[in-house]
Amino acid sequence: MEFYDIGLTLAFIVFGAGVIRRASHWFCLRSSGSFSFTFAGAARALIADVLLLFRTLRTSPLRWAAHCLVFFGFMGLLLFHAMDDTVTAAFFPNYEPTLDPWQFLRNLFGAITLVGLVLMVLRRVMQEKLRTLTRFQDWAALLVVGCIILSGFLLEASKIISPVVFDDMVYEYFVAEEGRDLTALKAYWTKEYGAVFPETLPMDADTLEHGRELDEESCADCHSNTASAFVSRPLSMLLTPIAPALDVSRAHEVFWSFHVLFCFIALAALPFGKFFHPISTPLNLLVRQGRRDGAPMSGRARKVALDACTRCGECSLHCSVAPVFSVLGNENILPSEKLLSLRKHAAGEPLSDEVLKAFAEGSRICTECMRCTDICPSGINLQDLWLSSKAELAEAAPEPDRAVRGMSPDKWTSCLVEAEGVKDILPPVSGLADNAESFWACVQCTTCTSVCPVVAVSEDSTRDLDLAPQQIMNLLRMGLKDQAIGARMVWSCTTCYKCQEHCPQNIRVADVLYELRNTAAARLRAADNPCEDKGDLS
Amino acid sequence: MTTDNKIYDVMVIGSGFAGMAAAAFAVKAGLNVVQTGATGGIDFSTGFIDLMGVHPMSEGKRWKNPWQAIEAMLKDHPKHPYGYLSAEEIRESVDMFTGFLSESGLEYVGHDDRNVCALTPAGTVKRTYRLPKSAWKGTEALEKKAPTLIVDFHGLKGFSAAQLAETRKKTWPSIRSARVAFPGSSGELFPEHMAWALAEPANREKLAESVMEHAADVEYIGFPAVLGVDPKPVMAHLEELTGKQIFEIPTLPPSIAGPRLRAAFDRGLPSRGVRTLSQKMVTGVRIVDGGMFQFDVGTGVAQTTVTAKAAILATGRFFGKGLQADMKTITEPVFNLPVTQPESREAWHRELFFDAAGHPVNTAGIEVDDHLRPLNEAGEVAHENLYAAGAILAHHDWTRMKCGAGIAIATAFKAVRGLTE
Numbered sequence: 001m002e003f004y005d006i007g008l009t010l011a012f013i014v015f016g017a018g019v020i021r022r023a024s025h026w027f028c029l030r031s032s033g034s035f036s037f038t039f040a041g042a043a044r045a046l047i048a049d050v051l052l053l054f055r056t057l058r059t060s061p062l063r064w065a066a067h068c069l070v071f072f073g074f075m076g077l078l079l080f081h082a083m084d085d086t087v088t089a090a091f092f093p094n095y096e097p098t099l100d101p102w103q104f105l106r107n108l109f110g111a112i113t114l115v116g117l118v119l120m121v122l123r124r125v126m127q128e129k130l131r132t133l134t135r136f137q138d139w140a141a142l143l144v145v146g147c148i149i150l151s152g153f154l155l156e157a158s159k160i161i162s163p164v165v166f167d168d169m170v171y172e173y174f175v176a177e178e179g180r181d182l183t184a185l186k187a188y189w190t191k192e193y194g195a196v197f198p199e200t201l202p203m204d205a206d207t208l209e210h211g212r213e214l215d216e217e218s219c220a221d222c223h224s225n226t227a228s229a230f231v232s233r234p235l236s237m238l239l240t241p242i243a244p245a246l247d248v249s250r251a252h253e254v255f256w257s258f259h260v261l262f263c264f265i266a267l268a269a270l271p272f273g274k275f276f277h278p279i280s281t282p283l284n285l286l287v288r289q290g291r292r293d294g295a296p297m298s299g300r301a302r303k304v305a306l307d308a309c310t311r312c313g314e315c316s317l318h319c320s321v322a323p324v325f326s327v328l329g330n331e332n333i334l335p336s337e338k339l340l341s342l343r344k345h346a347a348g349e350p351l352s353d354e355v356l357k358a359f360a361e362g363s364r365i366c367t368e369c370m371r372c373t374d375i376c377p378s379g380i381n382l383q384d385l386w387l388s389s390k391a392e393l394a395e396a397a398p399e400p401d402r403a404v405r406g407m408s409p410d411k412w413t414s415c416l417v418e419a420e421g422v423k424d425i426l427p428p429v430s431g432l433a434d435n436a437e438s439f440w441a442c443v444q445c446t447t448c449t450s451v452c453p454v455v456a457v458s459e460d461s462t463r464d465l466d467l468a469p470q471q472i473m474n475l476l477r478m479g480l481k482d483q484a485i486g487a488r489m490v491w492s493c494t495t496c497y498k499c500q501e502h503c504p505q506n507i508r509v510a511d512v513l514y515e516l517r518n519t520a521a522a523r524l525r526a527a528d529n530p531c532e533d534k535g536d537l538s
Numbered sequence: 539m540t541t542d543n544k545i546y547d548v549m550v551i552g553s554g555f556a557g558m559a560a561a562a563f564a565v566k567a568g569l570n571v572v573q574t575g576a577t578g579g580i581d582f583s584t585g586f587i588d589l590m591g592v593h594p595m596s597e598g599k600r601w602k603n604p605w606q607a608i609e610a611m612l613k614d615h616p617k618h619p620y621g622y623l624s625a626e627e628i629r630e631s632v633d634m635f636t637g638f639l640s641e642s643g644l645e646y647v648g649h650d651d652r653n654v655c656a657l658t659p660a661g662t663v664k665r666t667y668r669l670p671k672s673a674w675k676g677t678e679a680l681e682k683k684a685p686t687l688i689v690d691f692h693g694l695k696g697f698s699a700a701q702l703a704e705t706r707k708k709t710w711p712s713i714r715s716a717r718v719a720f721p722g723s724s725g726e727l728f729p730e731h732m733a734w735a736l737a738e739p740a741n742r743e744k745l746a747e748s749v750m751e752h753a754a755d756v757e758y759i760g761f762p763a764v765l766g767v768d769p770k771p772v773m774a775h776l777e778e779l780t781g782k783q784i785f786e787i788p789t790l791p792p793s794i795a796g797p798r799l800r801a802a803f804d805r806g807l808p809s810r811g812v813r814t815l816s817q818k819m820v821t822g823v824r825i826v827d828g829g830m831f832q833f834d835v836g837t838g839v840a841q842t843t844v845t846a847k848a849a850i851l852a853t854g855r856f857f858g859k860g861l862q863a864d865m866k867t868i869t870e871p872v873f874n875l876p877v878t879q880p881e882s883r884e885a886w887h888r889e890l891f892f893d894a895a896g897h898p899v900n901t902a903g904i905e906v907d908d909h910l911r912p913l914n915e916a917g918e919v920a921h922e923n924l925y926a927a928g929a930i931l932a933h934h935d936w937t938r939m940k941c942g943a944g945i946a947i948a949t950a951f952k953a954v955r956g957l958t959e
Contacts, residue, residue: 456731
């Protein structure tokens with residue numbers, strides 16, 4: 001049992017240290033914001049949100065079913081099987097794992113956990129969007145739990161058919177009075193319990209009846225019929241053809257080792273990444289007490305919230321700006337992925353320039369529409385998390401709008417036009433500014449400028465905006481896009497579309513201005529752009 | 539994309555003078571009207587309603603009496619669109635149109651039997667039949683040669699008070715000019731923004747103050763036409779502040795006249811029951827049961843489908859997109875009607891850009907029967923229920939003849955009459 005003790009000890013040490021490390025984040029900072037907590041609310045949250053998973057039910061009945069199956073199945077196994085010495089035996093003094101109902105329940109709990117896991121895997125595979133979001137830890141969590149269950153079933157199945165296990169038991173608990181006793185017991189166990197022996201046994205009624213009596217005497221107190229192990233018994237029948245090989249290699253011990261090993265892995269992994277959610281998510285649900293608002297929270301509640309993500313991906317599936325992700329490809333636009341960066345950022349881990357830029361872009365593109373916060377089955381107040389980090393990120397990696405507006409024409413020429421390789425960079429949706437046909441009909445009538453509310457509110461449009469809309473159209477018509485791209489008119493456009501609506505020549509003025517902005521943004525985004533660290537913002 | 543399931547009596551295609559007039563006349567005649575059209579030439583209008591100013595073009599002869607001008611012109615150009623109407627009908631149409639505008643808050647004035655002389659930003663005098671009330675006192679001042687100050691603004695391009703005064707000085711010695719700063723603005727100025735700014739009374743007070751430094755001994759003050767999108771209260775206030783007679787002179791296009799006209803129609807048409815699909819163009823047309831027209835209007839998600847028993851094609855000429863010219867030929871894009879045009883591309887233009895006789899391409903257009911129904915290649919009525927009005931008709935050069943608004947209004951009137959008879 002050295003392996004078991006050492007393994008368990010190590011797993012517990014890792015688990016304990018990890019939990020302390022994570023929980024320490026929750027307590028290390030003084031709570032500032034208001035924090036409303038009532039015991040009635042907590043009790044309600046415990047029943048509705050933690051035990052009955054009501055918030056998950058809001059996302060989809062199927063996902064709720066899958067999670068319930070895994071949750072209740074695994075909890076059943078944990079309490080009545082894994083912790084049988086302390087829990088089950090305490091309540092049921094005659095407890096034996098091989099007796100019914102325990103044998104049956106173990107199979108039942110294992111089976112429903114497995115069905116739940118299969119549903120979870122299918123959800124991640126079938127939903128294309130979710131599949132792309134699924135990372136190593138998501139598969140790892142499903143895999144570890146799956147391996148525990150499967151190795152458990154294999155262990156039980158291999159024990160059912162194993163003559164070695166039978167012999168050990170006989171050696172310990174059975175005294176043969178006659179020579180035929182052992183043969184009769186073996187025959188009975190072969191027929192009724194599914195054991196598989198290398199030798200051919202007599203299967204006549206007499207022998208079996210004798211075997212039944214012996215079984216009654218010596219075995220039945222601790223062994224129910226393995227038929228109630230409705231997963232393991234059929235599984236053992238599948239293994240029958242290779243039974244001798246399994247027996248020689250003492251497969252049941254191997255399966256036991258694996259089963260225990262996976263349990264240790266799960267225990268040790270519990271404080272890491274999403275493995276922590278069985279602890280952190282209920283805690284967060286208790287803190288939130290059923291609320292789905294985005295009101296500012298205390299610093300401590302924020303820390304708990306950061307840890308509560310189960311990476312179910314519902315927030316990203318409901319995200320209003322997910323289409324922007326499909327265009328820009330920046331995962332930090334999606335809430336579930338942005339949360340990973342935010343967690344690192346909040347923990348004070350230094351982010352590389354590239355990650356920081358992507359994270360800031362994701363933060364900027366968020367429209368604060370609240371959909372992620374409303375849907376989150378873990379009750380995470382994502383809105384508050386986004387808002388609390390937004391200003392700091394905007395400072396760290398300014399949006400192109402602010403960056404370009406703060407640049408002198410000299411500066412934006414060097415950043416957006418002359419910097420190496422930027423000239424060829426275009427936004428994902430383009431084709432107006434570089435296409436002469438977009439402008440050939442322009443008669444420079446100034447209608448676009450006349451109706452422009454941005455020009456109208458400017459006290460001195462020449463000074464404040466550099467160029468008027470019709471002048472920008474004229475530059476583009478002459479192929480001078482690079483001379484127009486940083487003009488403050490481009491960056492001050494509110495995209496009200498009055499210019500485009502009123503243009504007598506149907507020129508897509510607003511679309512063009514927008515495209516210019518996207519072009520500049522794409523150029524600023526491009527790697528090794530020298531403007532990133534030089535930006536002097538006023 | 540949406541579908542309007544109502545069947546309208548008439549679809550008016552176009553939102554220039556002709557389209558607006560047709561919609562106004564049709565709704566007055568009790569029809570169910572739907573109207574569409576993007577911004578076209580109307581934003582480039584002076585706001586004046588010309589009936590007939592010049593004939594023959596090559597001589598540049600200007601007429602005091604438009605009715606005599608029409609008579610003389612029709613002798614030389616019998617196919618000119620005015621030939622489809624009697625003088626009485628033309629008179630009735632213009633009166634009905636200005637009546638509609640004044641009911642919508644935009645007043646027009648003029649004489650019944652003669653043209654008015656109006657000032658232009660270049661200082662020349664233009665003859666027109668009806669002009670907005672805001673310009674009326676300018677014609678008085680011009681007639682009386684009264685002591686007048688013409689004001690312009692730093693930053694407003696295309697309007698020079700000094701040039702205007704200099705041009706008129708010989709016959710109008712008491713005319714003077716002054717350039718002032720426009721309240722609250724500097725840099726380049728645009729008429730529409732200035733008009734919005736003057737909705738604010740404080741800006742009018744500042745303006746009056748700076749103008750009065752130059753206006754001690756004048757009777758009239760003439761401004762570029764920027765005195766409010768609704769000029770009535772702005773001008774009344776300025777007259778009160780200055781104690782002078784105030785008038786407007788048109789600016790170069792796009793001037794405030796377009797937004798004022800559009801605003802009047804926006805007030806007047808929907809309130810009388812016209813369904814307006816504004817800022818949209820017809821992108822497709824089909825003939826459906828019983829010869830009705832089904833139109834696709836606009837593009838993309840904003841596209842609407844409407845059905846009408848009849849249609850009035852008032853899409854204008856080139857700038858209004860009623861006619862399309864490519865490198866070889868001129869076509870009509872909505873119904874693909876045949877277009878009367880010079881034989882070849884070489885014959886479109888004369889050699890000199892400012893040739894007084896004008897360019898042949900500018901009389902291109904579609905042919906119609908006596909009821910203004912467009913003709914097909916065979917010279918027969920193309921659709922029994924399709925009428926045409928305005929600049930799209932062939933055989934006129936309205937820019938040089940000074941008959942643009944008149945043709946638009948008169949033929950719109952005739953088309954609606956054909957529709958209701």
